[in-house]
Amino acid sequence: MKITWNWLGEYVDLTGLTPEQVAEDLTSAGIPVEKMASMNSGVDGVVVGLIESVTPHPQADRLRVCKIDTGTTKLQIVTGATNVQAGQKVPVALVGAKLPEKHIELANFRGLSSEGMLCSASELGLDDKFLPKDQAEGIWIFPEDAPLGENVVEYLGLNDMVMELELTPNRSDCLSFRGVAYEVAALYSREVHMPDADASGVATAGDKPLSVRIDTELCTGYSGQVVTHLVLGPSPMWMQMRLLAVGMRPINNLVDITNYVMFEWGQPLHAFDYDAILNQEIVVRQAKDREILRTLDSQDRELTSDVIVISDHKKGLGLAGVMGGENSEVTGSTTTVVIESAMFDPMTTRRTSRRLQLRSEAALRFEKGLDPDAVLPALHRASALMVQYAGGELVGAPVITGKDLISPRVMQQIHVRTARVADVLGYVLAIEELEGFCHQLGLPVVREEAGLRVSIPARRPDLIREEDMIEEFARLAGFDRIPSTNLEGVLSHGGLSKTQKLRRMARDYMRNQGFDEVWTYSFVDGEVHRKLNIADDHELARPMRLLNPLSEDREALRTTMLVPLLDVAKYNASRQWDSLFVFELGTVFLPAAPNGDKGMVAPVEKKVLAGVAYGSVAKEPLYAGRNYDFFDIKGLVEGLFERLGIKDIVNFERMAYPYLHAGRSAEILVGGNPIGKLGQVRKEVAKTFDLAAEVYYFEVEMDALVQMVSSHMYVAELPRHPQVERDLAVVVNRTLSVANLFSTVKAAAGSLLESVSVFDVYTGNHVSDEEKSVALRLVFRAPDRTLTENEVQTAVDQVLSQLNSNYGAVLRK
Amino acid sequence: MREQLLVLQEQALVDLAEAQGDALDAWRVKYLGKKGELSLALRSMSKLSAEERPVVGQVANTVRETLEAAYANKFADWEAKQAAIQEEKETLDITIPGRTSGVGAEHPLQKIIRRIEDIFIGFGFTVEEGPEVEWDYYNFEALNLPKDHPARDMQDTFYLSEELLMRTHTSPVQARTLEKRRPEWPIRIIVPGRVYRRDDDDATHSHAFTQVEGLVVGKGVRMSDLKGILLTFAKELFGENQEIRLRPSFFPFTEPSAEMDIRCIYCGGEGCSTCKHTGWIEVLGCGMVHPRVLEMGGYDPEEVTGFAFGMGVERIAMLLYKIEDIRQFYQNDLRLLKQFASLPE
Numbered sequence A: 001m002k003i004t005w006n007w008l009g010e011y012v013d014l015t016g017l018t019p020e021q022v023a024e025d026l027t028s029a030g031i032p033v034e035k036m037a038s039m040n041s042g043v044d045g046v047v048v049g050l051i052e053s054v055t056p057h058p059q060a061d062r063l064r065v066c067k068i069d070t071g072t073t074k075l076q077i078v079t080g081a082t083n084v085q086a087g088q089k090v091p092v093a094l095v096g097a098k099l100p101e102k103h104i105e106l107a108n109f110r111g112l113s114s115e116g117m118l119c120s121a122s123e124l125g126l127d128d129k130f131l132p133k134d135q136a137e138g139i140w141i142f143p144e145d146a147p148l149g150e151n152v153v154e155y156l157g158l159n160d161m162v163m164e165l166e167l168t169p170n171r172s173d174c175l176s177f178r179g180v181a182y183e184v185a186a187l188y189s190r191e192v193h194m195p196d197a198d199a200s201g202v203a204t205a206g207d208k209p210l211s212v213r214i215d216t217e218l219c220t221g222y223s224g225q226v227v228t229h230l231v232l233g234p235s236p237m238w239m240q241m242r243l244l245a246v247g248m249r250p251i252n253n254l255v256d257i258t259n260y261v262m263f264e265w266g267q268p269l270h271a272f273d274y275d276a277i278l279n280q281e282i283v284v285r286q287a288k289d290r291e292i293l294r295t296l297d298s299q300d301r302e303l304t305s306d307v308i309v310i311s312d313h314k315k316g317l318g319l320a321g322v323m324g325g326e327n328s329e330v331t332g333s334t335t336t337v338v339i340e341s342a343m344f345d346p347m348t349t350r351r352t353s354r355r356l357q358l359r360s361e362a363a364l365r366f367e368k369g370l371d372p373d374a375v376l377p378a379l380h381r382a383s384a385l386m387v388q389y390a391g392g393e394l395v396g397a398p399v400i401t402g403k404d405l406i407s408p409r410v411m412q413q414i415h416v417r418t419a420r421v422a423d424v425l426g427y428v429l430a431i432e433e434l435e436g437f438c439h440q441l442g443l444p445v446v447r448e449e450a451g452l453r454v455s456i457p458a459r460r461p462d463l464i465r466e467e468d469m470i471e472e473f474a475r476l477a478g479f480d481r482i483p484s485t486n487l488e489g490v491l492s493h494g495g496l497s498k499t500q501k502l503r504r505m506a507r508d509y510m511r512n513q514g515f516d517e518v519w520t521y522s523f524v525d526g527e528v529h530r531k532l533n534i535a536d537d538h539e540l541a542r543p544m545r546l547l548n549p550l551s552e553d554r555e556a557l558r559t560t561m562l563v564p565l566l567d568v569a570k571y572n573a574s575r576q577w578d579s580l581f582v583f584e585l586g587t588v589f590l591p592a593a594p595n596g597d598k599g600m601v602a603p604v605e606k607k608v609l610a611g612v613a614y615g616s617v618a619k620e621p622l623y624a625g626r627n628y629d630f631f632d633i634k635g636l637v638e639g640l641f642e643r644l645g646i647k648d649i650v651n652f653e654r655m656a657y658p659y660l661h662a663g664r665s666a667e668i669l670v671g672g673n674p675i676g677k678l679g680q681v682r683k684e685v686a687k688t689f690d691l692a693a694e695v696y697y698f699e700v701e702m703d704a705l706v707q708m709v710s711s712h713m714y715v716a717e718l719p720r721h722p723q724v725e726r727d728l729a730v731v732v733n734r735t736l737s738v739a740n741l742f743s744t745v746k747a748a749a750g751s752l753l754e755s756v757s758v759f760d761v762y763t764g765n766h767v768s769d770e771e772k773s774v775a776l777r778l779v780f781r782a783p784d785r786t787l788t789e790n791e792v793q794t795a796v797d798q799v800l801s802q803l804n805s806n807y808g809a810v811l812r813k
Numbered sequence B: 001m002r003e004q005l006l007v008l009q010e011q012a013l014v015d016l017a018e019a020q021g022d023a024l025d026a027w028r029v030k031y032l033g034k035k036g037e038l039s040l041a042l043r044s045m046s047k048l049s050a051e052e053r054p055v056v057g058q059v060a061n062t063v064r065e066t067l068e069a070a071y072a073n074k075f076a077d078w079e080a081k082q083a084a085i086q087e088e089k090e091t092l093d094i095t096i097p098g099r100t101s102g103v104g105a106e107h108p109l110q111k112i113i114r115r116i117e118d119i120f121i122g123f124g125f126t127v128e129e130g131p132e133v134e135w136d137y138y139n140f141e142a143l144n145l146p147k148d149h150p151a152r153d154m155q156d157t158f159y160l161s162e163e164l165l166m167r168t169h170t171s172p173v174q175a176r177t178l179e180k181r182r183p184e185w186p187i188r189i190i191v192p193g194r195v196y197r198r199d200d201d202d203a204t205h206s207h208a209f210t211q212v213e214g215l216v217v218g219k220g221v222r223m224s225d226l227k228g229i230l231l232t233f234a235k236e237l238f239g240e241n242q243e244i245r246l247r248p249s250f251f252p253f254t255e256p257s258a259e260m261d262i263r264c265i266y267c268g269g270e271g272c273s274t275c276k277h278t279g280w281i282e283v284l285g286c287g288m289v290h291p292r293v294l295e296m297g298g299y300d301p302e303e304v305t306g307f308a309f310g311m312g313v314e315r316i317a318m319l320l321y322k323i324e325d326i327r328q329f330y331q332n333d334l335r336l337l338k339q340f341a342s343l344p345e
C-alpha cells in the first residue's frame, strides 16, 4: 500500500510532524514503511505555458519554433517534438531551470535562440505510462484549465512524499488512507476527519429509479446510487497525480473517482451504465454453472455456481468484486451510471479472482474483508465527487439493502484483565495508560472489575480476543519497554538425542576422512531414474510428485542420494576438479503403500549418509599415483562402523544394483539387516553425468543404526601371555571370497585363534588362471598360559584340513 | 721395557690421529689386536725379572687403557661424522607439502545450525525434528491458519495432494510437539530443518531453505523472557556487544508477534547498504504462542503461556559469511565449500 504525505494530511492533522518521523514511528508500531521517496525527482523552474504559435524552423526540417506565453513573459523556444500545436498548455522549463537529468540554459538551434525547453512527462521525472502514446513520446500536453504561469511543482503536487507500507495480512484496515489515518492518530493522539457525505453526496429523497434484489447469501450488503447528466472526461490533475503516486493509472473522471474513494475509504466501488440494466432492477445472484460472461477485457469467462454475479433479469452485468461486464461498461456515450458500493463474501471473491487471474486493487480489498461502516460513506463520497468533477446530478435516494447495511450492528466487546497484560508482557502497564491507548485507537472503553471492556468498531476486524488488545497496548507503549528477563521455573536438561549425536558423529567422521559436506535440493526430475539405468517399475522409479512443481527438473521427491551427489560431481568435474570426495546426510522420500481409501499417505522419510568419490586418493598432486577404488570406500564405511562400535556385526554381501558395477558392489548388512550399499557407479551411468573417471558411491541409513549402537562399553582385560603368529599362503579358486576363508578359519581353529587377517592376494604366473593365492595371518593366544608349539600346530593343521575339504585349498609351495 | 711401551704409545697415538675409516680398524688390529704390537710387547715380559714384572705390567695396562680410550673417542668422532654425511645426503626439501587425506569442510548451513543448536542446548533446550512432507493440518490449521485464510498467501506452497504438502516452515513441529507432550510442561525445544516455498530461485529466494524454530511453553512464560533469551542468543552468535530490538509484526500463530532486528554487523548502526541505511537487520520472527494454538494443542492458555521464534539459517549464514547469493548454498561449488574446512567457528 502506497500513501502520499499530503493526501494523508487531508484526514489527520500532521502539523509538527515530518514524513521521516512518521515513517519511523509507523515502522516501530508494526506498520513498516519500506520505502519513502519524494515525488519531485529534481524539478525546479518549470511553469505552465501557453503555446501561441508553432512555425517551422527556417533552417531545419525537424525543428519547430514555438512562441510561448508564460503569463509574465513571452519566450521563443525551439523544439523537436511533433505533437505541439498553438493553443496547448505545456510544461515550460525556463532558462536556469533544473530537471532530474538536465540543466536548462539559453540555447541556439541553427541560428535561432531557444529560451527554455518544452518538457515531456519523463523529463519531469514522472512515469509516463499513464499518458496517451503521442504524449508519452512527445511533449506533455496539460488540460486547458491548467493555470497559466503556475509552477508545475505546485500544479502537479510534486512537493509530496510517497511512502510504501509493507502491511502484514492482519492489517488490511490499513489498505486505505482512513485506516492509516487512524493509525497515525493513535500514535500522536490526534483526531481523524473523514470527508463523509456532504450535502452534494446524499441525494434528497425521491423516487428510486433502481431496485436491487439479493439472491445469494454471499452478498451481505449492497448499495447503489444513480447519477445522471455525466460528462466523461479526464479527472482533475491533482486526482490523476495522486492516483498515479499510489500506483493507479488514471483513466477518466468516473473511474478515477471510484478508485480515489477506494483508496480513501478502503471500499471498492464500481460504476456501470444504468441504461444497460433491464427493467432497472439489479439482481445479485450466484452464477449458473457454465454461464458465460464477457468481462471488460473482452474475454468470455465461463463461470461456476460459486461465483457471484451482478445481473439483471436477463443477463450478467459483472463479476461481483472482480471485474465488470463489457455490456455495462462506462463509455463516452454513457450519461447515467449506477455507483455500486457493496459487500461480497471474501473467500468467494478471492477464489474467483484467483481462478480467473484477475488480481486487482479492488479484489485485494474484497478478499481481505470490508468494513460495513465504510460502505455508505464511500457511496456518498463518490456521488459527491461525481457531482463536483463530472457534472453529475443525483437521481433519487440511494438503494440500500442487505443485512450488513440494514440491521444495526453490535460492536464486539473484549475484556482485558490488567493482570493478564503484565503476565503476558512481563511488565506492568497501569490501567490509566491502557485506557489512554484505547482512546488513541478510537476504541470506546469502560472500566470493569478486573480491567477494561473495550468495544471494537468494524474497521478493526483483527481485534478479536484479549491477546489482540495486549498486542495493541504493547506496540503503542513501544516494544522497547519490554524488559529482558530470564525464564523462571523448572530447570530443564538440554541436549541432543542419541540419534542426533550419531549423526553429528558421522558427519565429523566423514570430514576427518577428508570428505567435504554438501547440501543438495530434495527435488529431482521425475524421470531421472532412467539416467541411473533403473527400470520404470522399480521402487526408486516411483517418487512422490509435486502437484505444482516449478519446473520439470524439480518435480519429484528424491528417492536416492545418488542423483544429487552425481550432480555435484558433475558440476565440479566440469570446473577442473580432478578428484572429489563429498558426502551429504540428507533426506530421501520413499512412497508408502496406499492406506485403503484414505487418500495419499505421507512418504517414509529416511536420513541417509551418502557419498561419492573419484580421482586421486592423495590430495597433493605430488603424491598422486593411486586412484580411489572400491576398497577405499569400503574402508571408509568400515571405519564409520568401527567408530560407532558396531564393526563386528557388519557384513558385506555381493549384490546387483542397476546403477552399480556388477562385480564391484555390495550390500551392507548390520546385524543381518540391509542398511546400505556401496560400490563403483556403472560407467554408463557415470557417463550420463559427464563423469569419465571411476566414481564410487556409498549410502548408509543412519537412523537404522541407532538401535545397534550401545550407549556403554567396558574395556577388555589386557592379555598377559604372548601371542603366536602363523602365516599360511593357500591356493584356492579365484572366485572364493576372503570372507568364506575367514569364516572357515575361525570355525576350524578353535578358541585359541585370536584373529585372522589377509596380507596378500596373488594372481599370476605362479598359480593357474583359475586360482589365486591368499596369504593369511593367524594369531593365536591363550588367556592363561603361553601356547606350546604343539598346540599351535594342531590348530593350524585343523585349519588346513578344513580349508582343503571345503574348498580344495592347498598350501602354496 | 717401560720406555719401550711408552714409545709404542707415542707412536700409536700419532698414527691414530691420522687414521680415518678403514684405517681406523687397521690401527686397532695393529696396536690392540691379539697379535698387535702391544700384545707382542707384553709377551716379551716373560723375560723380565719377578720384581720388574708387576711394575711393567701396570705400565702396560695404562698404555692399553689410554689407547683404547683414544680409539673409542676417535671412532665415535668418525661415526658422528659419517652420520652427518649420511643425513646430509638424505636431506629433504621440508617446504614440500605434506601427505594428507585432507580436511573435509563442514557445510556453512550445517555449521550455523550446529552453532545455534549448541547455544540453545546451553539454555536447556532439546532438539526436535519433524517430517518435511507434512499434513495441511499441522502446517496450517493447527497454527491458526484455517483453509482460505488470507495469511496463507504469505507462503506459496508445494502440494503433493489436497492434504499433503512440503512444509512451508518448521512451525508444524510446534503443533506436533504440543500434541505429543500434552499435558506436560515445560517444553523447551528448537527445531532445525528444511522447508519449502514455491518461489523461483534467484539471488535472495530459494524454493528450499532452512529454518530453526524455537518453542517454550510453561507456567508464567512472558514476552520479556523471550526478549531475554533472544538477546543472549544474539550475543552468543553475533558477538558480546550485539544489541537487538523487537518490532511489532504479525504471524497467525503468535500474539503479540514481533520481528527481531540486530544492530547491523557491518556498520554497527551507522547505516550501510546491507541494512538499507537503517542500522538494523531483521533476522528473526517471534512472539507469544497464540492462545488458539495452545488450545488446539491441548493446553489451557490460562494455565500455561509460551513463546516461539523462527529464523532463516541461510540469511544468518549470508550475513555472517558475506555470501551474496542464496543459491550458492545448494550449488556445492568446492571452491566455496572448501573455505569452510577451517576455523573460526
Ligand SMILES: [Zn+2]
Residues within 6 Å of the ligand: B264, B265, B266, B267, B268, B269, B270, B271, B272, B273, B274, B275, B276, B277, B279, B280
Ligand atoms: Zn549497516
